[in-house]
Amino acid sequence: MKPSNPATTPTDVVRRRFLAGLGALPLAGAAGGALTASRAHAASQLKTQAKIVIAGGGAAGLTAASRLAAALDGATITVIDGRKEHWYQPGFTLVASGIKPREYVVSGTGDYVPPGVEWVTDTVAEIDPEGNKVVTTGGRNLPYDFLIVATGLELNYGGIEGMDTARIGQNGMGSIYHSPAGAAATWAAMSAFADKGGIGLFGRPAGEMKCAGAPLKYTFITDDHLRRRNNRGKAELIYMAQSKSLFGVPIVAEKVRMLFQDRGVKVNHEHVLQSIDLGRRIATYRTPTGTAEQGYDFINVVPPMRAPEVVRNSPLPWTEGPFAADGWMEVDRDTLRHKRFPNVFGVGDIAGVPKGKTAASVKWQVPVAVDHLVAEIAGKTSDEVYNGYTSCPLITRLGQAMLIEFDYKDNLIMSFPGVIAPLEELWISWVMKTMALKPTYLSMLRGRA
Amino acid sequence: MKELDPMVFLAVFQEMLGPMLWVMLPAAALAVLAFVALLVREGGIVSRRLVRAELLGLLGGGVALVIMAKVSSSGFTDAGGPADWFLIALVYGVGLVATTVLTYAVMGWLSGKPRTARA
Numbered sequence: 001m002k003p004s005n006p007a008t009t010p011t012d013v014v015r016r017r018f019l020a021g022l023g024a025l026p027l028a029g030a031a032g033g034a035l036t037a038s039r040a041h042a043a044s045q046l047k048t049q050a051k052i053v054i055a056g057g058g059a060a061g062l063t064a065a066s067r068l069a070a071a072l073d074g075a076t077i078t079v080i081d082g083r084k085e086h087w088y089q090p091g092f093t094l095v096a097s098g099i100k101p102r103e104y105v106v107s108g109t110g111d112y113v114p115p116g117v118e119w120v121t122d123t124v125a126e127i128d129p130e131g132n133k134v135v136t137t138g139g140r141n142l143p144y145d146f147l148i149v150a151t152g153l154e155l156n157y158g159g160i161e162g163m164d165t166a167r168i169g170q171n172g173m174g175s176i177y178h179s180p181a182g183a184a185a186t187w188a189a190m191s192a193f194a195d196k197g198g199i200g201l202f203g204r205p206a207g208e209m210k211c212a213g214a215p216l217k218y219t220f221i222t223d224d225h226l227r228r229r230n231n232r233g234k235a236e237l238i239y240m241a242q243s244k245s246l247f248g249v250p251i252v253a254e255k256v257r258m259l260f261q262d263r264g265v266k267v268n269h270e271h272v273l274q275s276i277d278l279g280r281r282i283a284t285y286r287t288p289t290g291t292a293e294q295g296y297d298f299i300n301v302v303p304p305m306r307a308p309e310v311v312r313n314s315p316l317p318w319t320e321g322p323f324a325a326d327g328w329m330e331v332d333r334d335t336l337r338h339k340r341f342p343n344v345f346g347v348g349d350i351a352g353v354p355k356g357k358t359a360a361s362v363k364w365q366v367p368v369a370v371d372h373l374v375a376e377i378a379g380k381t382s383d384e385v386y387n388g389y390t391s392c393p394l395i396t397r398l399g400q401a402m403l404i405e406f407d408y409k410d411n412l413i414m415s416f417p418g419v420i421a422p423l424e425e426l427w428i429s430w431v432m433k434t435m436a437l438k439p440t441y442l443s444m445l446r447g448r449a
Numbered sequence: 450m451k452e453l454d455p456m457v458f459l460a461v462f463q464e465m466l467g468p469m470l471w472v473m474l475p476a477a478a479l480a481v482l483a484f485v486a487l488l489v490r491e492g493g494i495v496s497r498r499l500v501r502a503e504l505l506g507l508l509g510g511g512v513a514l515v516i517m518a519k520v521s522s523s524g525f526t527d528a529g530g531p532a533d534w535f536l537i538a539l540v541y542g543v544g545l546v547a548t549t550v551l552t553y554a555v556m557g558w559l560s561g562k563p564r565t566a567r568a
Contacts (some may be wrong), residue, residue, distance in 0.1 A: 099522045116481045399527030420532050426526040428536045439464035448460035 004022040018373060031333050039121040047074035048377050053134050053144040055124045055310075057081030059089070059359050059405060060348025061150035062112045063366045066447025069114040071374050077116070078142055080134065082123040084109055086445075087180060090359050090437055093214055093395065094181040095175040097221045099434065123217075124151065125431065127314040129341040145372050147331060149316065150365050151308050153210065153349040155355065159304040161275035161374045168301075171404060173278055175301040177210065190218075190298060195226040197234025198297025201283055205304040206242045206272045207326055210357045211248035213404065215239075215302050215394035216246065216256055222298070223263045224397040237264070239292070240285055248355065252394075255423045259396055268292075273301065305357075307350055316344065328352030333408065334385045336369040343376075345369040354408055356390025359437075363444050364389045389413060393433040401429040480547070483554035495557070502553035509548025510541035 002365060054061045054067060056078045065079050088242050091105040113119045122136040133143045155177055168175045169185025176183045193200060202219040204212060219239050226232040237262060239246070246260070247253040248269065251404045260267055271285040271292065276299070283299055285292045307317060307327030316338065317327040329346035333353040338344040345364045351356040368386040375382035388408030393401045403420050407411040412422045419427060443449035463470055488494065517540050518524040525537045 182484040399523035400529050416532075419535070421530070424532075425529045427523060427525070427529055427533040430523055430527065430534065431517075433523045435465070436461065436521070439461045445458040446460070447497065449457045 032182070045373060046071060046378055047073045048075050050141060050377050051076045051147045052078070052146045052148065052373070053142050054148045054150060055127065055134055056150035056152055056348070056350075057083070057109050057113070057119065058086070058150060058348065058367055059441070060152075060154045060350075060362045060443045061148070061448060062086075062109070063119045063150050063216075063362060064150060064347060064370055066112070066114045066445065067366060067370045070447055071370065072377070075377075076118070078118045078120055079113060080120045080122060080124050080136060080142070081109060082137075084119055084121065086112065088438060088441060090441065092176050092180070092183040093217050093221070094434065095180060096174065096186040096190065096218065097395075097398070098187050098263070099398070102180045104438075105180045105183070112299070113440075114447070124310050127310060127316060129315055129338070129344050132226075132343070144343075146376075147341075147345070148369065148373070149311065149344065149346045149350055150348045151311055151350050154308045155303045156306050157301075157303045159205075160273055160301065162278060163276050163301060163303070164278060167278055169280060170282055172296060172298045173276070173301060174298065175303070176214065177302060186300065190222055190225065190300075193298035194222065194229050194231060194233075197226065197231045198236075199295060200235060200237045201240065201294060201296045201299040202237065202434045203240030203271065203273060203285075203300075204242055204302050207304060207306070208323070208328060208357060209302070209305045211392060212248060212356075212396045215300065217395040218300050219265055220259070220263065220396045221398065222300075223265060228398075234263075238266045238268060240273065240294075241269045242272050244269050249404070249406045249412070251410070251412060251423070252404055255402070256394075259425075276301065300316065304425060305349075311350060316341070316346070317423050323352035333388065335369075335372050335382075336365050336386060337372055345373060353388065355388050355394075355406070358390050358392065359441050359444070360389070360391040360405075363440075363449075392417075393429050394439070395430065395433065396425045399430055400425040400427055401433050402426070403429040403432065440446050477527035477547070480551045480554055483558060486513030486558040487554055489528045491557070498553060498556050498560075499549075502549045502556060503545075503551045506545040509552075512548075513540050513544025 052075055054064055061079055061081065067079060068075065086107045086109045088105040092099060093103055095099040110119065120136060121138065122138045122140065124134055125137040126135040133141055134147065135141055157165050165178055167173060168178055168182045171190050172189055173187040176184030176186050200222055202215055202217040215417050219237060223232065223237055226235050246256045247251045267294045270288050273283055274286040274291060275284045281296050281419040283294050283296055285294065311329060312318060312327030316329045318324040318330040329350050331337060331346040331351050331353065332339055336345050336347050336351055338346060343418055347369050348362050351365065365386050368384045372382045389405065391405040394404050397403045402423055402425055405415060407413055414422055418445050420426060440449055466473065514525055514537065528534055528537060
């Protein structure tokens with residue numbers, strides 16, 4: 001269990017944020033604080049026979065496993081994930097920008113499964129929160145006392161008619177989100193485009209998505225590559241926004257609008273990619289007034305995203321409201337605990353909460369969910385709250401980024417008040433993105449950050 | 450709970466540098482120790498040696514910036530605001546001080562006979 005909290009003064013909070021900021025890590029540092037696994041361990045483990053199943057071994061699942069393993073003694077902790085490769089997804093943009101090689105984002109799931117935790121290399125076929133069990137594709141029944149759902153999300157490429165992921169990197173079509181190989185292939189396509197110019201299309205899907213800043217970043221990066229090759233004049237870049245805004249946080253949206261204006265990026269609002277003709281290079285968008293066709297020489301396809309089928313087909317999703325249609329899990333936004341099944345938590349991309357589906361969200365969500373789970377085992381209650389914190393180092397050109405951090409209420413949060421202005425294009429923010437974020441992320445997986 | 454944990458910094462640097470961290474930390478400690486031991490032995494700073502060490506330190510600061518540019522796939526020419534100039538000064542400063550301390554210590558211990566601080 002966590003040690004009791006001494007009273008905190010506002011000055012303490014500012015100081016701690018600043019100190020945390022010195023670690024250069026929005027992920028590691030400020031805006032909430034988190035109990036590290038090592039501290040939990042030092043504060044003595046809680047003895048329990050509890051059976052805990054973690055569905056999904058990505059960023060959220062592995063972080064939860066590490067923290068639970070450190071906090072509990074005697075618990076049976078099982079992580080279910082069939083994928084042996086672990087992907088460092090925040091690095092995909094860097095791979096697609098020619099900054100980092102494909103290998104930069106690939107490691108092994110097994111590298112992060114903590115000792116004492118069983119890793120079932122199978123996929124989850126069924127979640128039965130009424131019967132308190134999970135069934136794998138291989139037919140294994142896993143009963144649980146507590147379930148942490150960390151399945152991530154499904155990239156619904158099928159939602160775009162004519163899209164074929166096997167052709168990523170060909171004929172001017174890229175799609176960073178697909179995979180490390182997809183990101184590398186996208187770089188080849190974008191680089192070819194930067195050599196000759198033409199029409200470049202960017203945009204994002206309607207609905208919830210991973211890192212909503214990434215499609216914006218890639219527009220800026222493409223602009224910069226064109227400029228560095230003296231081909232910007234030969235290119236027209238168009239950003240197709242799915243709504244009337246460029247970003248969910250109004251103050252950031254306005255800043256991006258100004259930057260796009262500065263860089264000569266045209267914006268079409270309320271355009272959602274509906275179908276694509278990969279041979280003829282024509283993208284068709286759904287707009288309020290019907291469909292609109294747009295030819296392209298390069299396009300970064302960002303697919304619609306939704307909960308994986310296994311969650312959509314379970315009783316776990318929201319049944320009403322904005323998160324119902326795509327099957328996001330009905331969790332309390334403060335505690336990540338399921339609203340109808342109190343022994344179930346949802347963390348990471350699958351959580352039906354507003355804002356970020358990012359590694360930074362995971363960083364702040366998992367400690368809260370784990371704290372509530374452990375408190376319940378101990379017969380206590382936890383007062384930990386997740387405030388919606390997420391962060392996005394929004395790259396605005398190669399070598400510069402804006403360190404944007406915000407919460408549920410669209411408040412900008414500053415890890416480095418007075419030092420790093422959130423809406424300023426800075427090299428220091430780029431340095432964090434390229435140097436500090438991955439080590440922080442890996443420390444998070446091990447429960448050490 | 451909402452407190453800074455030095456272990457987080459250690460964990461992050463461990464991930465960043467790998468085994469190199471365990472070479473660099475003792476190396477840095479050794480350099481500082483050699484420097485301090487020299488000060489004690491000689492009863493103060495030998496100005497002439499310090500100036501020479503500082504000359505090399507100026508170069509060390511530059512090398513630190515080049516390394517920084519390399520590992521961050523960018524350069525200080527990307528500076529966009531005061532925080533960037535602060536970082537550049539910091540990196541240069543660390544390179545300068547580290548090189549100066551190391552050079553001073555190496556020169557002092559290699560020179561054999563101890564000098565007096567006034568020399």
